[in-house]
Amino acid sequence: MxxxxxxxxxxxxxxxxxxxxxxxxxxxxxxxxxxxxxxxxxxxxxxxxxxxxxxxxxxxxxxxxxxxxxxxxxxxxxxxxxxxxADNIVAFSVNPEIDATTVAAVALSGRVVSKERRLMRSHPTAQDSIAVSAEMIDSMRKQLEPGTRIVGVGVSVPGQVRSSDGVIRFAPQLGWVEQAFAASLSQSTGLPVYLANDASLGCVAESRFGAAKDINDAVFLFAGSGGIGGGVISNGRNITGAAGYAGELGHIRISSSKQLDYSGFSGTLEALVRRNDLLDIFRLYVATDEELDAEIRSTESTKARKLLEQQVSSLADGISTLVNIFNPEVVVLGGFLTSLFDFAPDQLIAEMKQGALAAASERVVIRKGALGSNLLVLGAAELPFEALLEAPSSFRLTDA
Amino acid sequence: MxxxxxxxxxxxxxxxxxxxxxxxxxxxxxxxxxxxxxxxxxxxxxxxxxxxxxxxxxxxxxxxxxxxxxxxxxxxxxxxxxxxxADNIVAFSVNPEIDATTVAAVALSGRVVSKERRLMRSHPTAQDSIAVSAEMIDSMRKQLEPGTRIVGVGVSVPGQVRSSDGVIRFAPQLGWVEQAFAASLSQSTGLPVYLANDASLGCVAESRFGAAKDINDAVFLFAGSGGIGGGVISNGRNITGAAGYAGELGHIRISSSKQLDYSGFSGTLEALVRRNDLLDIFRLYVATDEELDAEIRSTESTKARKLLEQQVSSLADGISTLVNIFNPEVVVLGGFLTSLFDFAPDQLIAEMKQGALAAASERVVIRKGALGSNLLVLGAAELPFEALLEAPSSFRLTDA
DNA sequence: ATCTATTTGTTGTTTTAAACAACAAGTATC
DNA sequence: GATACTTGTTGTTTAAAACAACAAATAGAT
Missing domain, CATH: 1.10.10.10 (Winged helix-like DNA-binding domain superfamily/Winged helix DNA-binding domain)
Structure with a gap:
């Protein structure tokens, strides 16, 4: 008891x-x-x-x-x-995606020492990904300045990660289920490996170095081709939940629509604000966020504009709910959500305020992420750095 | 910068x-x-x-x-x-409602020293409520054992409270807007006064003494005649947000229904899970939670059972969303939501798991609140107690 | 150019509070 | 009744932050 x-x-x-x-x-x-x-x-x-x-x-x-x-x-x-x-204490960050793996070395000073993105055949297994990551880390390790010491490896995973042991429970895009990623990569590299959800790490990065620096209460929404992820800073701390799965803000239900999201839930934020739907309407097959943004900025098509307005509405609904729940100072948007924001900022803000309590929404600011392509690189590196920050005098650094 | x-x-x-x-x-x-x-x-x-x-x-x-x-x-x-x-250090707790005001004295030991509920004419103004509260506190104060010392007053408010200065921003049931309740009651009583949202305080009480004791991640949903309120404990701490308005879990949007809640938002949890709708179907005008519970347990009416099932579904949708956001260990229900739970626990749990990520929902337990009618009494008292706990040696206690 | 006020780094001393060690007190088991 | 065990008590040690005094380096005044 x-x-x-x-x-x-x-x-x-x-x-x-x-x-x-x-x-x-x-x-x-x-x-x-x-x-x-x-x-x-x-x-x-x-x-x-x-x-x-x-x-x-x-x-x-x-x-x-x-x-x-x-x-x-x-x-x-x-x-x-x-x-x-110190500029010679580095963490490796790893970001496995469906078609590529990015590995970078980040110094404690914040400098991105090196960064490499390697294209892979589609749908790699976790074993593939671990092998490639380990090899990239190894070669990058050899090119570090002499005397450099390594804190560890942080991995940003597009899926749910059990924080206690770094097991990937489910990564829908990659099709991975129950993969002991941390243990395995640690074995291959001889380095301590930490895992977390990608959006949570983006959230941490933006709150420490980006758009929500020095803000104690912030909500983050990041959207990519794999759906919408999220993260929350409350009272200065990242919300992780009991086992590390908190912050799945893409899967909040906001409508009775039967439209499904990438995890098979209907009527969720992720189901209604879909990058693919926009690509379809612009007749694009693949596109970078920049290319999509250009289309959104320049389109005159009524059909496209209507879809965009619908997505802005849905996004506003989602943000309203989150504002009522968290009463944040700032809501940070990333990925193509920034394009939606730019498309109709007034509509987004007006509809968000309409759906949220006046007291909670009156001071909320919606802002675009500030870290760009370094978002996950910096976020993932914070995992091993955090361990060092927690116990500076007893932490065991590894020689390069 | x-x-x-x-x-x-x-x-x-x-x-x-x-x-x-x-x-x-x-x-x-x-x-x-x-x-x-x-x-x-x-x-x-x-x-x-x-x-x-x-x-x-x-x-x-x-x-x-x-x-x-x-x-x-x-x-x-x-x-x-x-x-x-000590059994002779007490906090007063005050709970203004639409038709009554409850004042209690609670000892640091947890003992409820005295408790009084005074009926009032409907729709009291904030001034009325402050005057009555002050008078009740005064008379209760005189009956305390000699040598008793007072920590302060905690007020649980059915509405949004700005935590920085204890101003009630909006209390829809009571019809209060922008009332400097804390300052005014402090003036009348000569005691420090702390305010917070009622559901948040219920949440704190259940997490410290009730159904979520020793749980670090919990979500609370309380429903009464005034709608649905909520609270969240994340990493052992109550989530308050930037200004104290966080935790308005009744106002999360879960459907496209045009049904409105008590704050005028459509398709929210509070709009779809309404106590009044149940009273109507049972042809009750007013009823205690116990009376309503008896009706729910015993009803054979198909219409009533259908409404109940709908409400259970909506509740499950809301809990799913909250589970995806917070990954709690426990979800605690209070008020007539416990009756809904008892009516169809299997349906509630099944539908909740269906709408939530497997990883986040697999270990969630739905539980009924354990503190009954002492919920807000204990919760509100925690506000002044918290100040004492924070700085035991320098806190200034007031003689009774 | 020199002097003064100001701020910060440096060094040696003091103070505070937790840890430690040794012993006394009280209980249960053999 | 002896022994083992746990906890309270008291006096001592230790770690680390505060403090105090002084030296160093700057800007502005004379």
């Missing part, structure tokens, strides 16, 4: 855990803000000058942070030192 | 804040678990025996906790002391 397991919520704090927390706080600040003055760290953390000095020294010792003298002094008084995240 | 305000997320921890945190942790543990052995506190917090001894001593000194020798020893070894929350 009562909790025999020591819930983390009821954990006390000892002296050492305070040190861990403070190291973590400083490192996270630098990772998120980029290069930052030490005096600024002192101000934002509220810690004493000498304490910050000591913390930064320890992190520098570990090779995680770097201190440099500021090139141009900023004002009166002794110039403060600039603190940056 | 970058954060000039020191975000709490980037706050460091000093020695003193550790003490605060640990005092808070111990006190919260006792408040949530009820009477608990000191050895158990040591085990769950992970703190040293002597540290726990010291922390409990400080809280006892403050009169917040009480240590007693255990009546019946539990096993081998020196018997541990039983730690309880």
């Amino acid at each position: 009562s909790a025999d397991k020591p819930l983390p919520a009821h954990k006390g704090q000892s002296g050492e855990s305070v040190r861990q927390h403070n190291l973590s706080t400083v490192l996270r600040l630098v990772h998120l803000q980029g290069t930052i003055l030490r005096s600024k760290i002192t101000a934002t953390t509220g810690l004493n000058r000498s304490t910050v000095s000591d913390l930064v020294a320890e992190l520098s010792e570990l090779g995680i942070l770097v201190e440099k003298e500021t090139a141009a002094p900023t004002g009166v008084g002794r110039p403060s030192l600039a603190v940056s995240a | 970058s954060a000039d305000k020191p975000l709490p997320a980037h706050k460091g921890q000093s020695g003193e804040s550790v003490r605060q945190h640990n005092l808070s942790t111990v006190l919260r543990l006792v408040h949530l678990q009820g009477t608990i052995l000191r050895s158990k506190i040591t085990a769950t917090t992970g703190l040293n025996r002597s540290t726990v001894s010291d922390l409990v001593a400080e809280l006892s000194e403050l009169g917040i906790l009480v240590e007693k020798e255990t009546a019946a020893p539990t096993g081998v070894g020196r018997p541990s002391l039983a730690v309880s929350a």
Whole structure:
């Protein structure tokens, strides 16, 4: 009945855990803000000058942070030192898609060190994908600067991932079911591997570095050829749910329509806002988001415009529901949803407000994603980085 | 661009804040678990025996906790002391409804010290309600045991409340708009007053003391005569949103039906699962939840059973959407939704699973609320208690 | 060019609170 | 009644943040 397991919520704090927390706080600040003055760290953390000095020294010792003298002094008084995240600590990010696999190396400083997209035959098995990923990581690893250290691998998966053990439960586009992706890729590379849903990672990336930076409550909707994915930041934290499947915002039911989405549910947001329907009406077979966007911007076809208006309406319905549920400050759109937004921003906003409570919707801002093609690259890299940020002094880095 | 305000997320921890945190942790543990052995506190917090001894001593000194020798020893070894929350520290909870106002005094120990429900003429103004509440609190205050100290007042509001200043933005049933309830009631009583949405507070109560105790991810749906309200616990925390309006789960759109809910939105969960529709079909004008439940259990009418099945379907649709969004462990139902559940549990569960992702729904349990008529009494009291739990050593208690 | 005010880094000391260690107290089992 | 076991108590140690004093580096004033 009562909790025999020591819930983390009821954990006390000892002296050492305070040190861990403070190291973590400083490192996270630098990772998120980029290069930052030490005096600024002192101000934002509220810690004493000498304490910050000591913390930064320890992190520098570990090779995680770097201190440099500021090139141009900023004002009166002794110039403060600039603190940056190490440029030679990298995470690999992997994004398997239906027709290609993207692998990148991202430095803790945020720099994308290298990035490669390899086309694959359609419908690769998970084993194929793991083999290709491992090989790409291996070759990329050899080209890293000497002395570079590796945090691990983050994989963005277009499907549902069990967070506890990194098993892909179901990836509809790829046709994968119950694949122990993390364990297998970890075996092949000798590196720790972390998995999460792609849209959730996009959400994390936009909230840390993009359109929702410094926002505590945000909702994300990303649409691609595989449907609509989503993510939520509430009170500054990504909502994951009990097992990691939360945030499937494409599958919220908003209508009685019998139209099906890619997972076979009817009347959902994903069923009514379909990229393929737009491609069809423009008589396109495949198209990049840019090409589709150009068509949407320029079309004069009444039929096309009507479909677009319907999709905008459905999107507004979906956003209304999410606003009522989450009361976010910002709603961030990605993929071709940005084109829908641009097509009829006033309609979208008006219909969204009409379907949502005034109090919850009055301050909501709808915004386009800011990270473009680096969205998932940065998002996936945050998974291993998060592990490092959580325990900077005890995390085991791997030599390149 | 970058954060000039020191975000709490980037706050460091000093020695003193550790003490605060640990005092808070111990006190919260006792408040949530009820009477608990000191050895158990040591085990769950992970703190040293002597540290726990010291922390409990400080809280006892403050009169917040009480240590007693255990009546019946539990096993081998020196018997541990039983730690309880003080029974003479109380919070008032207030619940204004359309036809009555309920005021109660709740002890930190969880005991409901007193409770009174006063009938009022229909459609009271906010001023009426504040005056009546203040008067009820005053008279109840006089009857408290000597030496009792007061934490504050928590108000559960059937409407949207801005959390920053306790202004009621809109309470559709009561017809209130923009009422500075907290400020006004605080003026009248001389006590700190906290406000929140009623369903959110019910959610907090069930998650701390009721059907979702020790559950980190739970969704709550409560239905009454005023519609359907909701609340969410994600990662152990109640979701409030940017301004406090999150959790309006009754207003999620699940259908294209033109049926309107109490806030004028069409096709929402609240529009399709209406208590009044059930009352109508049973030819009841007013009825308690118990009376309605009896009708639902015993009805043989085909028309009634069809309506009930429709409502169960709609409820299942709503829960599916919420399961896809939140991946909860438990969904808790309250009000007449429990009767719907009892009417057709298999249908509800089957249809819910049909509309939700397998991964997210496979482990979900649908459960009835456990707190009955004390739901809002306990929930509202948690608001002032929370302030005390947050800062036990510096919180200013008021003498009765 | 020099002086002053200002800000920040550095170093050595103090303080706080948790951990630790040793012992006493109380219970159950043999 | 002896022994093992668990918990409370007390005094000591330790870790880390705060503090204080001073040095360093800048901008602006004289």
